[in-house]
Amino acid sequence: VAKAIDLVIISPGNNKIIYQDLAKEYSAIEPPVWAGLLAKFSRNQGYDTFLIDQEAQGLSSDQILQQGLDLNPKLIAIIVYGQQPSASTQNMTMAEEICSKFKSQASNMKTLMIGGHVSALPQKTLEESDTDFVCQGEGVHTLQALLKMDDLESSSQLDNVPGLWHRKDGLPFFNGPAPVIPEKELAVTLNGIAWDMLPMGNYRAHNWHCFDHINDRTPYATLYTSLGCPFKCSFCCINAPFGKPSIRCWDPDFIITELDILANKYGVKNIKIADEMFVLQEDHVMRLCDLIIERGYDFNFWAYARVDTVKDRYLEKLKKAGFNWLCLGIESKSKHVRDGAQKGHYSEQDIIDVVRKIQDAGIYII
Ligand code: SF4
Structure with a gap:
């Protein structure tokens, strides 16, 4: 047949x-x-x-x-x-x-x-x-x-x-592993999401993501700007498809073209950056923020960061670009549990300090 x-x-x-x-x-x-x-x-x-x-x-x-x-x-x-x-x-x-x-x-x-x-x-x-x-x-x-x-x-x-x-x-x-796509080829090989093959009218943001505009959870989109994570937290499987801890980023000049489609074709404002570790590489994050700010988009993003990757100098620009929510992956209030998770070397006071700085910049923590 x-x-x-x-x-x-x-x-x-x-x-x-x-x-x-x-x-x-x-x-x-x-x-x-x-x-x-x-x-x-x-x-x-x-x-x-x-x-x-x-x-x-x-x-x-x-x-x-x-x-x-x-x-x-x-x-x-x-x-x-x-x-x-x-x-x-x-x-x-x-x-x-x-x-x-x-x-x-x-x-x-x-x-x-x-x-x-x-x-x-x-x-x-x-x-x-x-x-x-x-x-x-x-x-x-x-x-x-x-x-x-x-x-x-x-x-x-x-x-x-x-x-x-x-x-x-x-x-x-x-038969043995396939090679991962080299970073410089990402925008050619994985050149975006097939938005037109998805039911774009059916997606909705988490309710907390839209507390300021709770009746506008749709449309909604998620997007990668990078793949993988260079850290080695003992409990995390994010790098299983990639073979080892690593991060590869799409060029911000490519990412902005995806955001152009979401904003202009689908009217999307609420977006999750699906990267497991978005706030990490200053050049990548700040360049993308610059491009979004230049376009004048009114996005409402949420994205991942870590206590030890958020720098004071990022915050104003992140907020201006529409990053209203950052998820720090603190994992637990309990020091005992955090120590068991083997995630990073930061104290409870470091966590409190970073959370306060982010909140002072007008960004919510999840
Ligand atoms: S920082 Fe987050 S994404 Fe990276 S290995 Fe640790 S838990 Fe996984």
């Missing part, structure tokens, strides 16, 4: 289970950044691509199965990240449910899982779920190599796909 399209990308969503009653009104519904990046990459490569955002579209796994059957793709890629990219495990139950539906109803359709959890536990994912393939890594090279293949059943061809785990003679087989 001829395949109707090349690729269906699914962002699985479990918000009613993860957030329970909070999902009705308070929690955010966020554009899936990695699914959007990979969808645009695939389309740029000339592959006919369709993107499903389960949470934003309110679809059951049966409805997704039906869409898959109707679209009859060569490959189904399930991109498993959370609203925080590091929080993908919570979505694994739904990702596995979707894989199982395809396995039982359309076993000829091949499924690939990509994401933080599956990169951290690729073999276990292959052993415990019904997915055909697991990607260990950020996914670009793995996806591209699979889409180039004539026959996704060919074990000898699968053996050459970088970053891929598959079953060979019934046993998990890994």
